[in-house]
Amino acid sequence: MNAGNSSPASTVPLPAEVERPRSLRDLQRLVRPVLVALPALGLVAGLVARFSGFASWAGPIWALATVPVLAVLLIEIIASLRRGDVGLDIVAALSMSGALIFQEYLAAVVVALMYAGGQYLEAYAERRARREMTALLSRVPRTAMRYRDGKLEEVALDEIAPGDRILVRRGDIVPVDGTVSKGVAVLDQSALTGESIPVQQIVGEAVMSGSTNAGDAFDLATTHRAAESTYAGIIRLVEEAERVKAPMSRLADRFAMVFLVVTIVLSGGAWLWTGDPIRALAVLVIATPCPLILAVPVAIISGISRAAKAGILIKGGKALETLARIRALVIDKTGTLTHGEARVVAIHAESGLSQDDLLRLTASLDQASKHVIARAIVLEAQKRNLTLALPTSVVETPGEGVEGEVDGKRVVLGGRKFVASRVPDAQRALSARPKSIGAVTVAVSIDDKFAGTLVLADELRAGTAHLLCDLREQGIERIVLATGDRRDVAEAVTAGLPFDAIHAELTPDAKIAVVTDERENGPVMMIGDGVNDAPALAAADLGVAMGARGAAASAQAADVVLLVDRLDRVHTAIQIARRARRIALESVYVGIGLSFIGMVAAAFGFLQPVQGALIQEAIDVAVILNALRALRGGTKISN
Incomplete structure (x- = not known):
């Protein structure tokens, strides 16, 4: 059994929809397909009745299929009004109610079908847009394989404590932060950072929870509890990101209010001017629902998901x-x-000694030191695949330097003053080399002779x-x-x-x-x-x-x-954000413009209610598909 997919117990905070499968969101997912199916079946049944000699049945069938959608819509409107939200769902309710009152039953069922279909399409679009972010949530590990009394036991993550040793098998998701204690970790961090190439971590190096083990099994010494680990923190950030409502969406709500007033005035004016309530109904129908409230959230969520894919x-x-x-x-x-860390940026070896030889001897001795500079030198030697020797007779002077035997040679390394005090000819050679601002110089002597320097700096x-x-x-x-x-x-x-x-x-x-x-x-x-x-x-x-x-x-x-530890992602983030915002505004302006043109045409009698419903649904589909463009293209994500 994979450690990342077993017991449900975990201290990692999960989103509400994971913890409560019968939440409002899940209920809506169950209801929406039914609300689409009812008017669809009703429309077909009514048409069959009309063309089969039972025309008198068609109207009641269409009305009966419209009522459930209207009832659910009214409940949602009441809930929204209690929260202080006023939107264009009111127009949808007015158009369906008006169609039923004026016995335009075919228009009523078409509006119901198109409205329910639009809501379903919006929900699908949001799920599609959230896919990259939801992938983070779905990968939350539940258990881990812990060593205890010489045996392995599978335990819930809330039982893992700092200092425990756990086994991370091939394909497992690293459940908590820690360091490699045995073996070599080959980690796929693409779900966290966007990096497609696996990274390799050796004994003593840190491992980030949420990574996937792409290599052989290794042992991990845990440093945090599950709730305090990197991946748990990312999950919390994702949940926070999904809860926040964009100011652009609030701007959309303000536009919706203006559009609602315009719709009511235009439909009422058409009725008063012509005395024909069907024209007012046609205006209401073509304004249902507005692409304004569909395009903005889809484009915003698409942009956030696109960014998540880039780390x-x-x-x-x-x-x-x-x-x-x-x-x-x-x-x-x-x-x-x-x-943010010192790295070897230059190696100056004296004649007769190669850079790798100087680095190998220095790093071999530095294995005995816990100083951060010593660690950086050892890491550089490991990157170059140099074979390090075991140092002996090591004596370290804290904050100054270290000396000892490596391969039978007497090696002394440390600051300029430390090495010069032990090697007479070092002072002259070091004084000839200027100090670099912001860099650390490590002087090295071998067998009482100055051997060279290593320069470490925090590079750009x-x-x-x-x-x-x-x-x-x-x-x-x-x-x-x-x-x-x-x-x-x-x-x-x-x-x-x-x-x-x-x-x-x-x-x-x-x-x-x-x-x-x-x-x-x-x-x-x-x-x-x-x-x-x-x-x-x-x-x-x-x-x-x-x-x-x-x-x-x-x-x-x-x-x-x-x-991902790359500053160039800032440029990528700005590109994604600007593109998502531009696409949202494009969808809003085009959608509103087309809807307004259709409303004017309906007011002048050029469009009947059924025609208006079909045209408006085509507009809604177009703006949602356009908003989904924020998910892809436009920005190349480099690895």
Whole structure:
């Protein structure tokens, strides 16, 4: 049995529709097909009766098939009015009621069928649009295989505690955060980050919950409980994203009110002008339902789902619409503009020694140290597939350096002063090499002779300059750096980049002030990753967190979370947001325009109620299909 698909017990918070299968949403899913089937069968039965010599039965059959749809619609309208929502469903109720009152039974059943069909089509479109986000929810693991007393036992996730050792088998979803304790983990993180290529994690490296084991089984030492793990946090973010209603949808509601008034006035005017209630009925019919209330939510949800596929979690329609209107950018440096960790960027070996030889000896000795710089050097050696030796006679001076024996050689490494104090000729060689601002130099000596240096720095992310230029082209008028680092480091790292201003040595409060000041240039987007960035992310019009490696606080405060550790996803997110908003507005304006033309035609007697119903349904189908374009195309998602 797969550990990701067994017992239902879990501490991971599940969405309401998963926990309560008989919820309102599920009830609607059951009722909607019935509401479509009843008028469809009634329409066919009535037509058969009319052309089979039982014409007197046709009207009652059509009326009987209309009543259930009208009854459900009236219940929904009453519920909406109690919430303070007034929409164009009222027009649908008026058109069906009017058709029944004036004995236009064929028009009544056609309107009922088209309305119920439109609601069903809208629900299907929303489910289709949510597919990428729902995929995250459906993959929530339920159990895990835990080692206990030398045996394996399958337990519910709420029984897993930090420090437990669990087995992650091939094909299993990693249930909790942890580190590899045995074996090599080959992980498919595409559902979380959008990266299509599996990543490899060795013993001691962190593993993110929600990843799928694409390789052989490995052991995982857990570091968090299930409810505190990365995947549980993402699930909560997804739930929050689905609950938030876009301001664009509220704008649609205001348009709906205007359209409702126009519809009532036009239909009433046609009746008063001609004395023919059928013209008023035709106007009502062709205005039912309005594409305004269909296109906006479908396009918004489609954009959010499209972004999720790219590893970008947008917390609802409000964030998506704001993202489409950004004009100023404030960005953090460490962990955002840069990778946030020291990496070996240069190796200077003395004559007679290759770079790999120097790195191998240095990394071999550094295996005995827990210092973050030592870890970075060992990782670099592992990336180059160098075979490391076992160090002996190791002596570490905390904060200064380490010395010991490697392959029979006496190796000393550490800061400039540390190595120079032990190797006389090192001082002269080191003084000839200038210090790099924002970089760390590790000096190395072998057998009491200076052997070279390793330079480590927190590098800019690849393509940063190109990204900033692309953002300029997208309409970002101001780009500002806000960092807590020293000014000389900030200026050195960002040299040549198109920043309008650089603010350094900032406290969290000072970052908020920078964000506030930039508001005079338009909606502000803040990008950060650390706990110190969380206040500024919350203060900005739109906060974007580097969620793949950033702090939980920043992800919680942000409106958009980049699940993949790539800054270029910001450019992709803006493209997706602007395209989704543009498609929604296109659908609304075209739909309203066509409906208005049809209403005028009906008012002048050119369209009968049945014809108006068919035309309006064609308009609704067209705008929904157009809104679904936000799901695909327009934006190439790179891996």
